[in-house]
Amino acid sequence: MSDDKRVGIVLVSHSAQVAASVAELAKGLAGGAEAVPVAPAGGTEGGGLGTSAELICAAAAAVDRGVGVAVLTDLGSAVLTVKALIAEGDELPEGTRLVDAPFVEGAVAAVVTAATGADLDAVEAAAAEAYGYRKV
Amino acid sequence: MLDADFFRRWMAAATASVDREAERLTDLDSAIGDADHGSNLQRGFRAVATALEKDAPDTPGAVLTLAGRQLISTVGGASGPLYGTLLRRTGKALGDASEVDTAQLAEALRAGVDGVMALGGAAPGDKTMIDALLPAVDALGDGFAAARAAAEQGAEATIPLQARKGRASYLGERSIGHQDPGATSSALLIATLEEAAEG
Structure with missing residues (x-):
């Protein structure tokens, strides 16, 4: 299993701290997560709140093992920037997908699922299913 | 006919206009958004100006495609991918032609506006960029002055609207009474x- 390639996960937030912390949380909660390439892409290049296309592209390239990259986002410009980059066609690795999921819960589900060696479809489905997790 | 020089002049004029109006755009955005629209667009269009000087694309389509790419990369807010998609789709629709007429530009801009609506999910009346862009595209057949008037009227007409997209939509009825920053830009x-x- 350890030689198997894992789906990459990119976490895009308006805040660098949020993206990095959610990446740490998701990896910490998932058994075998050390094999899963996870990269945060938070804030702007200057360290402010916002979205950076450059950071997103760099993060996706860093986690791409050739079996797909799942991108989770918080809101607004994070969503729109990833969509625009995917529509561009040549900025992100082949098989990069914006996953429709809640940011924190979806990230945990995505990393846990990717750690099992699941494919991109399964990672996407697990992350999206996190919307169904009710708290009351 | 409109050649690559015309489109370079357009982007240069847009850069200068955003520079002049950045404070007003940010003020409008501080009322119903997160007070960064002016500075974000200023950064984006300055990057456009730099890229166009460096690369000197030689067709209308190439000018707009490059400009759109820069906006997506550098703006840092939702207006980046939205304006980036507008210009890039418009540029792609213009293809490789070395010159285009106003009717072709109107048709290409309509494709660009369609791209913006698909990306952001906004419809007319949602208090967004679309409320200025769609009337402008409709009026472009009557010339640039008509398009300008239609866009300005469209932007002013966002004042009584309630925002249904983006951060301003969280304000609900409190978004009423403010002109939309995106429609203004x-x-x-x-x-x-x-x-x-005018050259």
């Missing part, structure tokens, strides 16, 4: 077409 962009035509 869209009107600036359309107005600078006229400046580019």
Whole structure:
């Protein structure tokens, strides 16, 4: 299993701290997560709140093992920037997908699922299913 | 006919206009958004100006495609991918032609506006860029001055609307009574077409 390639996960937030912390949380909660390439892409290049296309592209390239990259986002410009980059066609690795999921819960589900060696479809489905997790 | 020089002049005029109006755009955005629209667009269009000087694309389509790419990369807010998609789709629709007429530009801009609506999910009346852009595209057949007037009217007409997209939509009824910053910057962009035509 350890030689198997894992789906990459990119976490895009308006805040660098949020993206990095959610990446740490998701990896910490998932058994075998050390094999899963996870990269945060938070804030702007200057360290402010916002979205950076450059950071997103760099993060996706860093986690791409050739079996797909799942991108989770918080809101607004994070969503729109990833969509625009995917529509561009040549900025992100082949098989990069914006996953429709809640940011924190979806990230945990995505990393846990990717750690099992699941494919991109399964990672996407697990992350999206996190919307169904009710708290009351 | 409109050649690559016209489109370079358009982008230069847009950069200057955003520079002049950045404070007003940010003020509008501080009322119903996160107070960064002016500074974000200023950064984006300055990057456009730099890229166009460096690469000197030689067709209308290439000018707009490069400009759109820069906006997506550098703006840092939702207006980046939205304006980036507008210009890139418009540029792609213009293809490789070395010159285009106003009717072809209107048709290409319509494709660009369609791209913006698909990306952001906004419809007319949602208090967004679309409320200035769509009337402008409809009026472009009557010339740049007509497009400018339509865009400005469209932007002003967002004042009584309740925002249904983006951060302003969280304000609900409190978004009523403020002119939408995105519709305002869209009107600036359309107005600078006229400046580019004057040479």
